[in-house]
Structure formats: structure tokens, C-alpha cells
Amino acid sequence: MLRIAVQSKGRLYDETMELLKAAGIKLVAVKRTLLVPSKNFPVELLFLRDDDIPDSVATGTADIGIVGLNEVLEKHQRVNMLRKLGFSRCRLSLAIPKDADYNGPAWFNGKKIATSYPRILASYLKKNNLDADIHVISGSVEIAPGIGLSDAIFDIVSSGGTLVSNNLKEVEVVLPSEAVLIGSDRQLDDEKQNALDELLFRIEAVKTAETRKYVLMNVPKSRLKAVLAILPGIKSPTVLPLADDNWCSVHSVIEEKTLWTSINALKAVGAEGILVLNIEEMVP
Numbered sequence: 001m002l003r004i005a006v007q008s009k010g011r012l013y014d015e016t017m018e019l020l021k022a023a024g025i026k027l028v029a030v031k032r033t034l035l036v037p038s039k040n041f042p043v044e045l046l047f048l049r050d051d052d053i054p055d056s057v058a059t060g061t062a063d064i065g066i067v068g069l070n071e072v073l074e075k076h077q078r079v080n081m082l083r084k085l086g087f088s089r090c091r092l093s094l095a096i097p098k099d100a101d102y103n104g105p106a107w108f109n110g111k112k113i114a115t116s117y118p119r120i121l122a123s124y125l126k127k128n129n130l131d132a133d134i135h136v137i138s139g140s141v142e143i144a145p146g147i148g149l150s151d152a153i154f155d156i157v158s159s160g161g162t163l164v165s166n167n168l169k170e171v172e173v174v175l176p177s178e179a180v181l182i183g184s185d186r187q188l189d190d191e192k193q194n195a196l197d198e199l200l201f202r203i204e205a206v207k208t209a210e211t212r213k214y215v216l217m218n219v220p221k222s223r224l225k226a227v228l229a230i231l232p233g234i235k236s237p238t239v240l241p242l243a244d245d246n247w248c249s250v251h252s253v254i255e256e257k258t259l260w261t262s263i264n265a266l267k268a269v270g271a272e273g274i275l276v277l278n279i280e281e282m283v284p
């Protein structure tokens with residue numbers, strides 16, 4: 001069985017489980033167990049703290065893992081990124097007290113920066129020829145300047161809410177991050193390799209479907225050409241007859257980001273009864 005290391009609880013947990021579920025992987029219901037097999041797919045999940053996931057994959061305890069890119073780069077283990085997963089998006093940023101005058105990265109020279117990501121920070125400082133003191137703490141980094149522990153922080157930012165409530169401002173974005181699927185160079189046996197190939201194929205189908213909608217509408221035949229001109233479709237939209245000879249039904253797939261402009265354009269040329277449906281998987 002292909003062993004997948006996933007976070008046991010925290011920011012990655014919900015969407016990791018949703019992704020695996022969308023890929024059709026059902027788990028055997030076992031509570032408070034760290035190793036849980038699937039009942040319909042040759043994989044098992046190993047539940048870990050996210051910090052331990054890169055190491056578990058590098059050493060072969062797990063075959064693949066799902067973890068934030070920030071942890072992968074910080075832990076600097078021998079792992080490969082197999083695929084970006086598009087969730088738990090955040091960034092590693094430098095932040096300073098909100099009232100401080102900021103004149104660019106040189107501000108950090110001679111300053112003390114609190115962080116849980118010393119390796120990534122050290123590499124940023126080196127690249128920018130900056131000389132700052134790194135103070136490693138494992139959590140609650142944002143309170144460090146307020147209690148006199150540091151001049152600045154280097155930590156995860158998403159909405160920016162935590163910075164605001166600690167009177168800090170983000171001044172440099174160093175690393176955009178998201179959840180990624182990681183693997184190693186280790187040779188997998190045929191059964192595991194097949195499971196991995198199938199999993200990657202299913203993730204691809206789920207991810208492709210996520211940004212698209214299935215759209216159906218009724219169109220007077222006299223307006224069909226104008227409607228088809230608006231719909232890009234995958235290849236060509238499906239056109240089906242209706243009981244009323246003057247009308248037809250048109251089905252297509254639309255990119256979510258252009259959905260509302262397309263719908264307005266379709267209405268304007270005479271499409272009626274437009275239905276928009278979620279797509280669960282999309283196989284090329």
C-alpha cells in the first residue's frame with residue numbers, strides 16, 4: 001500500500017481530507033489511530049505533525065506526503081515536489097511594528113528578527129546582503145516585537161489579521177506558499193507506483209474540474225449561432241433537440257472566472273433557463 005503522510009490536525013487537515021475524498025479514496029473508520037488504510041484504494045494515511053512530514057518522506061517512512069511548501073523548504077530534506085495542490089495558500093513575510101519608518105530591506109540590518117523559519121530567513125538575508133540577528137521561536141511569533149523579544153518578525157501571513165491585531169505591518173513577501181504533494185527519489189514497487197499514478201491522475205481530474213462549471217441552457221434555434229460564439233467549450237458545445245422544434249438545449253463547460261460575463265452575454269443573445277452545475281471530476 002502506498003503510504004501518504006498527512007497532517008493529523010491543523011490548517012492543512014480539512015482540505016487534505018476533502019481532496020482525497022474527491023479523488024474517491026474512502027478510509028476505514030478507525031478513531032485515534034495514526035495509520036489508517038483506505039477501504040477502496042491501495043493507500044494508507046499516516047497522520048503526523050506537519051513539521052515531520054518532509055522527513056517522513058525523505059527517510060521512506062511514508063512514500064508521499066501533503067504539506068505546506070514553506071515546511072518543505074524550511075526542513076530542506078531530500079524530497080521532490082510532485083504537484084502543487086492550490087489550498088492552504090499563505091506567504092512567509094517580514095513584518096515590523098506598524099509605526100516604524102520602513103526604507104526597504106536595509107531596514108533589517110542590525111535588527112533582531114523572530115521566526116520559526118530560520119533557514120528560509122537566513123537564505124533571504126544572505127541573498128540580499130543583509131546582516132540581521134535571527135531569533136528562533138516555535139510559535140506565537142507575532143507577539144515577539146510587542147514584548148521586546150525582537151524588532152521584527154518573519155512568519156506566515158494569510159489575511160493579515162494576526163499582524164494587524166499585533167500592531168505589525170507586512171513589508172516584504174519572501175515566499176508564496178501552498179499545500180504541495182511531495183515524494184522522494186526512492187524506487188517504488190509496482191503496486192505503489194500504480195497507486196501513485198492513479199492518485200495523480202485523479203487529483204488532476206479533481207483540480208481541473210474545480211475551476212470550471214457545467215452550464216445548460218435553452219436557446220431559440222434562430223439564436224444558436226450567437227450563443228455558440230460565446231461558448232468556448234472543451235471541444236465543441238453539445239446541442240440537443242427539444243420537444244418544441246424552434247428551441248434547442250445547449251450544454252458546455254465554462255471557466256469559473258469568466259462565468260458571470262458569459263452568463264450575461266448568453267442572456268443578452270436570447271439564452272433562457274440557464275443552469276450552472278458543479279463538476280466533480282474532469283478527465284481530459
Ligand SMILES: Nc1ncnc2c1ncn2[C@@H]1O[C@H](COP(=O)(O)OP(=O)(O)OP(=O)(O)O)[C@@H](O)[C@H]1O
Nearest residue numbers: 007010011012049050051068070088089090156158
Ligand atoms: N492562516 C493561514 N492560512 C492559510 N494557510 C496557512 C495559514 N497558516 C498556516 N498555513 C499553512 O498550513 C500549514 C500548517 O499550519 P498549522 O498552523 O496547522 O501548523 P502547525 O500549527 O505547525 O501544525 P502541527 O500541529 O501539524 O505542527 C502551514 O505550514 C502553512 O503552509
Ligand SMILES: O=P(O)(O)OC[C@H]1O[C@H](OP(=O)(O)OP(=O)(O)O)[C@H](O)[C@@H]1O
Nearest residue numbers: 011139140156157158159160161162163
Ligand atoms: O494572516 P492571518 O490570516 O491572520 O493568518 C496568519 C496566522 O495563521 C497561522 O497561525 P494559526 O492561526 O494557524 O495558529 P497557530 O500559530 O497556532 O498555528 C500563522 O502562524 C499566523 O499566525
Ligand SMILES: [Mg+2]
Nearest residue numbers: 049050051052
Ligand atoms: Mg507544525
